[in-house]
Amino acid sequence: MAGQSLKTALEGSLAIPLDDTALVNVDFHLHTTESDGKLSPAELARAVAAAGLDRFAVADHDTLAVYERHTAAFASMRARMVTGVEVSTNTGEREVHILGYGVPPDAPSLHEILCDRTAVRRGRAERIVELLRKAGVPITMDDVGRQAGNGMIGRPHIARALVDVKAARDISDAFDRYLGSGCAAYVPSSATTPAQAIRAINDSGGVSVLAHPTRNNAEELLDDLVRAGLMGIEAYSPSHTEHDTERLRILARKVGLVMSAGTDFHAPTEANPRPGVDVPAEDLAGFLKLIDAAPSRQR
Ligand SMILES: [Zn+2]
Numbered sequence: 539m540a541g542q543s544l545k546t547a548l549e550g551s552l553a554i555p556l557d558d559t560a561l562v563n564v565d566f567h568l569h570t571t572e573s574d575g576k577l578s579p580a581e582l583a584r585a586v587a588a589a590g591l592d593r594f595a596v597a598d599h600d601t602l603a604v605y606e607r608h609t610a611a612f613a614s615m616r617a618r619m620v621t622g623v624e625v626s627t628n629t630g631e632r633e634v635h636i637l638g639y640g641v642p643p644d645a646p647s648l649h650e651i652l653c654d655r656t657a658v659r660r661g662r663a664e665r666i667v668e669l670l671r672k673a674g675v676p677i678t679m680d681d682v683g684r685q686a687g688n689g690m691i692g693r694p695h696i697a698r699a700l701v702d703v704k705a706a707r708d709i710s711d712a713f714d715r716y717l718g719s720g721c722a723a724y725v726p727s728s729a730t731t732p733a734q735a736i737r738a739i740n741d742s743g744g745v746s747v748l749a750h751p752t753r754n755n756a757e758e759l760l761d762d763l764v765r766a767g768l769m770g771i772e773a774y775s776p777s778h779t780e781h782d783t784e785r786l787r788i789l790a791r792k793v794g795l796v797m798s799a800g801t802d803f804h805a806p807t808e809a810n811p812r813p814g815v816d817v818p819a820e821d822l823a824g825f826l827k828l829i830d831a832a833p834s835r836q837r
């Protein structure tokens with residue numbers, strides 16, 4: 539796409555007029571209480587509306603519950619929303635998260651890898667709690683359950699419980715001390731491989747994207763992931779340095795991946811008070827084209 543056609547396509551997708559150097563404010567990586575976010579779907583919808591995002595996706599961990607049960611919360615902004623999910627996978631010792639966009643919430647291929655996630659995640663949490671108790675931390679599944687509410691259980695809930703019982707100063711201390719890779723209560727997350735997640739997302743007609751590529755050095759795996767069918771990379775994130783973004787843009791072009799953008803928003807924080815990241819419209823064009831052609835937009 540070049541010149542006028544790119545501009546026209548972007549304007550169509552974003553429903554806003556653009557000049558040549560336009561920045562768009564988007565966030566394709568938001569969490570709610572359906573996984574380990576702190577805001578309910580309704581609260582997140584209000585935060586998205588207040589931030590005035592041009593396009594966005596909720597991408598909860600291993601669940602599409604927002605698109606099954608909470609569509610009313612986002613009804614007024616449905617045209618700007620695309621379906622999303624963040625699938626937890628493991629390869630060797632490394633945890634890798636694969637985002638899926640434009641997926642139909644009832645896709646059989648996805649259902650297969652997501653359906654037993656509730657049981658798997660609960661089993662993992664039980665094992666972590668057992669290891670913590672062995673390490674002398676008096677914590678129970680009830681403490682963890684209280685943090686998770688009705689949402690999909692995850693390590694951040696255990697971290698918050700550790701802070702509550704004063705075994706850790708804050709969430710990151712809980713990970714450094716107990717929950718992170720190599721620590722006494724580390725348990726790998728999943729038997730799903732990145733390639734299986736990519737296949738399931740692509741088979742459903744969705745767009746597979748590598749989440750936070752700088753975390754766990756996931757970008758090192760890029761060649762394998764591309765061979766498995768990966769379509770995009772989260773090149774824009776407030777956690778990236780300018781240097782990271784530039785490297786990822788070059789890498790994306792080199793291996794033929796589209797670029798997406800997301801804050802991995804779990805709650806308003808000092809560093810990340812609201813959802814949204816500014817991206818040159820041109821860099822998003824490939825991604826928007828793919829999600830606009832995905833099945834969840836074809837209604
Ligand atoms: Zn993630």
Ligand SMILES: [Zn+2]
Pocket residue numbers: 567569624802803
């Ligand atoms: Zn995330």
